[in-house]
Amino acid sequence: MMVRISEIEVHAEHLAQYKAILAEEAEASVRLEPGVIAIFPMFQRDSDTEFRILEMYADRRAYEAHLKTPHFLKYKSATLHMVKSLKLVDMQAIDRPTMNRMFTKMGSR
Template sequence: MMVRLSEIEIDPVYLKDYKAILTEESAASVKLEKGVIAIFPMYQKENPTQIRILEMYASRADYEQHLKTPHFQKYKTSTLKMVKSLKLVDMDAVDPSTMRRIFSKLQEDK
């Protein structure tokens, strides 16, 4: 599995447009790509231009494939002028077994 945290700062002028594009892209990724386990966008309550995206992929190959999809390419090209900074941080789970329980609990809520 590959887990990444994207730390993004958005130009406030474009925040509404950016969030709409990101919402569309993350929904498409989870729906259309089997190897995308989660793309969970968030923003800091006290500073909404600070976006964080928790990304989880079944493998590095699935991540590489994700980068080639039309919905990701549309997101990337249409938001270039909106992004003031971007930092990609690769992560490892401290307790990978708990991750499976989290997702099974989400299924129970349906």
């Protein structure tokens, strides 16, 4: 599995438009791409222009395929001028068994 956290800051004047485009992209990614386990966007409570996106992919190939999808390319081109900064942080799970139980638990709801 590939896990990444995207740290994004957007220009305040584009905030509403950015949120709408991001929500559309995240929904399409999870719905349309079998290799996308999660695209979970959030913003900081005390700074609504600072976003974190938890991204989980089945593997590196799924991530690379995601980058070529029409919905991701639309998101990237439409928001490029809105983004003030972007940092991509690759993560490594510490406790895979608990992570697997979490997904099982979520599926039972």
